[in-house]
Amino acid sequence: MDKYSERWKKWFSKGQSPSTDDVGNQPDASAVAVNHDENVALEAEHEANLMGEESSDELKMPQSYSGENESPRATLVAAGVSATDLSPKPGSTKRYEHPELKGMSDAELLQVLRQSWGCSGNKLEVWGQLTVAGFADKQFVKLSEVRSVRDNAFLSYPCEVAHPLKDRGIYIPSTYGWDLVESGHKFIRCELELSPHNHREKHGNPLAVTVKPGSAIPLKKIPVSISEQLISTEDATLISELVYEHYLGLKKRELGELESKLKAEIETNVETAKRALIEVLSAQKEAQAEMAKARNDHVQVEQENARLKEAISQLQYRQTEEAEKLVLLQATHEKAEKKMSQYLERLKHYIDDKATILKQLEFIDAEEFELLFGDRRDSKRDEGRLSFGQDLGGDYAVGVSYIQAYLLERDILYPRHVLENFFALLRTHDLIVLAGDSGSGKTNLVQSVAAAIGGVAKIIPVKPNWTSSEDLLGYYNPLEKKYLATPFLEALIEANKNPDVPYLICLDEMNLARVEYYFADFLSKLEQRNGAPEVELFSDNESAHVLSELRQVMEIIRGAKDKYQKEDVVTFVKLLQDEEINAELRRAFGFSDKDSLIKYHSDIRRMLAGVLNTPSSLRFPPNVRIIGAINIDETTHYLSPKILDRAHVMKFKSPLLTDWQSIIDQVTSYGFGDVSKPLQVDLDDLGQRVPYPKFDQDHPFCRRFVELNREYFHPMGVEFGLRAIRQGLNYLNIFSEFNDDVDLAINNFVLHKVLPKLTFDGNKEAAGVTKLDLLFGLAANLNNALELDESLDDEFSVKKALPLIANKAKANDGIVNYWA
Incomplete structure (x- = not known):
């Protein structure tokens, strides 16, 4: 054992x-x-x-x-x-x-x-x-x-x-x-x-x-x-019976608990089954109702099919009739077109004759004659250019890469995000303001991009004494009976004569004078988004007076030539040299011996040139973009809230602080070969002037900026309304064609529309806290909300720029000034 x-x-x-x-x-x-x-x-x-x-x-x-x-x-x-x-x-x-x-x-x-x-x-x-x-x-x-x-x-x-x-x-x-x-x-x-x-x-x-x-x-x-x-x-x-009863009792309790558990499960299952049965019966009723509806719908569909068949039959009959009418109309149109062509040819000959007479009499010169009757199409524009639509497939991201490479070939270096931002703003048709110190590359950006897209850059210097729209657009001189145009107006007229060429008109040193004084009226015109705005320069009656006087002069000259049967005298000099015609003209004009026919001829010529070269009203050319370049120093003025509310502000830094090697490496990675040709960007590629997207309170962008306005902008006194949000929606839609980074687009929009308005006393309280504290809160909010490339410089990253502005204000007795 x-x-x-x-x-x-x-x-x-x-x-x-x-x-x-x-x-x-x-x-x-x-x-x-x-x-x-x-x-x-x-x-x-x-x-x-x-x-x-x-x-x-x-x-x-x-x-x-x-x-x-x-x-x-x-x-x-x-x-x-x-x-x-x-x-x-x-x-x-x-x-x-x-x-x-x-x-x-x-x-x-x-x-x-x-x-x-x-x-x-x-x-x-x-x-x-x-x-x-x-x-x-x-x-x-x-x-x-x-x-x-x-x-x-x-x-x-x-x-x-x-x-x-x-x-x-x-x-x-x-x-x-x-x-x-x-x-x-x-x-x-x-x-x-x-x-x-x-x-x-x-x-x-x-x-x-x-x-x-x-x-x-x-x-x-x-x-x-x-x-x-x-x-x-x-x-x-x-x-032992005690042991037996003990374990028997344990087993009975266990069996009782198991029985209770099973009963509860059975009751639960029964209730679940009842609910499932009710759902099945309900679903069955719904299915029966759907089947009845489907049968009814089927009947209606059959009836609708029968109606459509009848309608198709009638349409086919009408189509046959209309086709026969179209054949007759085409024949009639061809006859009318042929007849109209004959009329136009005769009219052209008549106008050419009249214009030739004006040219012979030296009332217009060869350039004005060519302007009136020559072929203004620039047939050479397509030569030596790379088509954005055909060669690059209309891809804006590739287009920006090519522009950056094209500029680098000419020793002009701009970061890609700057070119993306600027090109996207050009497509918005909004006023663009380039801010930065002298020599930071503002006007050079305008000229370089214009050259890269096959366009024209016009740099218009602003004078400190500009005080009204006449300084911008010119005015009509009733004494001289002509319109005195400005370089800005001449640039618009030139762009109107070349509708296929992009024109970037830059008002250099825009804030040397108060922008709202000379630019407000024109800016209000630019707000029109349904079609091209029209700028009235002077009354049509002035043009009518000039043309009426010219018609009378021409009739007098014709009468003098007919009276003495001297059709061979065709130039104004020969008219003056002919004593009989000269005397007849003086008599008809009521001139004395002291009056000069030559001076009168010059006056007529000058008035006619004014009418021909400067129309009484000018429709804003769709191929024009207006850009302003500003400096902020003791000689300039701050932009008013009205200007800031309508413009997009891009701030630049000194090019000496740019990482040039990173730009070179980036362009090299594109793999372009020949970048010697500029792009040919058509007007459709440059964007159409259309209304801003409607405000949608369910749109994430709208919700975000309504909340930011409620919590930060409004308490700080920063004006931010529906126009700004709609401009932001428009910018986001356009920027997405260049870059799908939504956070970068929002970053750019805040830099354009919010930061330039940060000028206030941060010590003042709003909603129980100081405005400076609100500014720090806004910086923290955007820092958490946005994911941006850390390589972006301070001027181009709201996550870096806002804390810098707030900390500068804290060190400057709480005075917040974006422009300082």
Whole structure:
């Protein structure tokens, strides 16, 4: 009898329960295992009921178990082991040699194991503990501490093996083993079968076994103290009624809880099923309604199809009629066009004759004659240019890359984001203001981009004494009966004569005079977005007077030539040299000997030139963009809120601070070959003057700037209205064709429209905080909201510019000034 059996016998003989330490230290062999019902008492009761041997005072446990749930203790009893003598009785102790085993069949090998391990019947059954073995990346489940179900003894293979069964355990097929572990089982009783033949050969063990899938019976421990309540007899094992009632009560409570849980689940499932049924019935009704509607719709569709067929038939009939009418109209049009062509040809000859007479009489010169009747199309413009639409596919991103490379070829370096921003602003048709110190490249940007896109740059210097729109556009002199044009107006007229050429007109040193004094009226005209605005220069009556006087002069000259039949006198000089005609002209004009026909001729010529060269009104050319260049110093003026509200301000820094090498590397990465030709950018490519997008409160851009206006702009006193937001929407749409970085577009817009308005006393309070604190809050808000390239310079990054402005104000007694 081993030490564990001795301890059991001692407990039985003394009638005492094992201590807590004894229970804790009791090995698996001393724990009476039960099946998965977790109660050996219920198992005994069930067996007794089947055998009809139950009494009111004691319950006899069956001597042998034939079912699958027999426990190791029951197996001991069945084998004739008394409760006081638990020493295991080993099976066959014969040892086998490998050659002897290799000559046996699988059935014979199983029989060897059954005899060696004392298994009865045809089953090779054992029990043991589930163990997870292996490494973290490759684990498996095995049966360790393998014991006999007959006498609870540790088992070993009856032959020489490299790894004893006690160390190696028995492998459990992967899926089955993990199922047992995940089910929370620790001990099982199971049936074994031989491992595959190749596995046995690989490990040098002809008797190697594995757990047979589906054969495991989970086992549970009960306290060792219960052993005191067990009394073994020759034909049964008796258990205390107190223990039996205790575990029966536990099982009944467990069954009651399970019953309540199942009832609750059933009720829940019933309610769920009812709701599902209601939903199904509702869905069925809806489906029936939809089917009825569909049938009705089908009928209506059939009716509509019939109506459409009839309408198509009528349209086909009308199409045939209209086609016949069109043929007649085309024939009539061709006749009318031919007749009109004849009329126009005759009119052209008539006008040419009259214009030739004006030219011969030197009332107009050759240039004015060519202006009136010559072909003004610039046939050479397309020569030597690269088509933006055809050669670059109309891709604005590629266009900016080419412009940057074209300028670099001429030693002109601008960062790509500057060219993107400027080109996008050109397409908005808004006023662009370039701000920066002298020599920062403002006017050079205008001239360079104009050359790169095949356009013309006109730089108009602004004088400090400009005080009205007449300084910008000129005025009509009634004494001289002519319009005195300015360089700005002449540039507009020139652009109007060359409608296919982009014109960038730059008002240099724009703020030497107060911009709102001389530019406000013209700027109001530029606000018109539905078509090109029209600028009135002088009254049409003035032109009518000049032309009427010219007509009278021509009739007098014609009359004098007819009177003396001198058709060969065609020039004004010959008219003066002819004494008869000279005298007739003086008489007709009412001139005395002191009056000069030559001076009168010059006056007529000057008046006619004014009418021909300067129209009474000028429609703003769609090929023109207006740009202003400003400096901020003691000799200049700040831009008024009206100007800032309508303009986009781009601020420049000294080119000496530019990272030129990064620009060169960037252009090199484009991979352009020949960049000697400028682009040919058509008017459609340069953008059309269209209304700004409508304000949409659901648009993310609109929501963001409404919130910024409420929280920061308005409390700081920065004017920011719907026009600015609509301008921003327009800019975002256009900029997306150059760059899909929305945060960069918003960054540019804030730089254009918000920062130039930051001029206020930061010490004043608004909404309980100082305006300077609001400015710091705005900087933090935009810093968190925008993701920008960290390589952007301070002037071009709102995340860097705003903190600089705020910190400068903090160091300057709270005075905020973007322009300082």
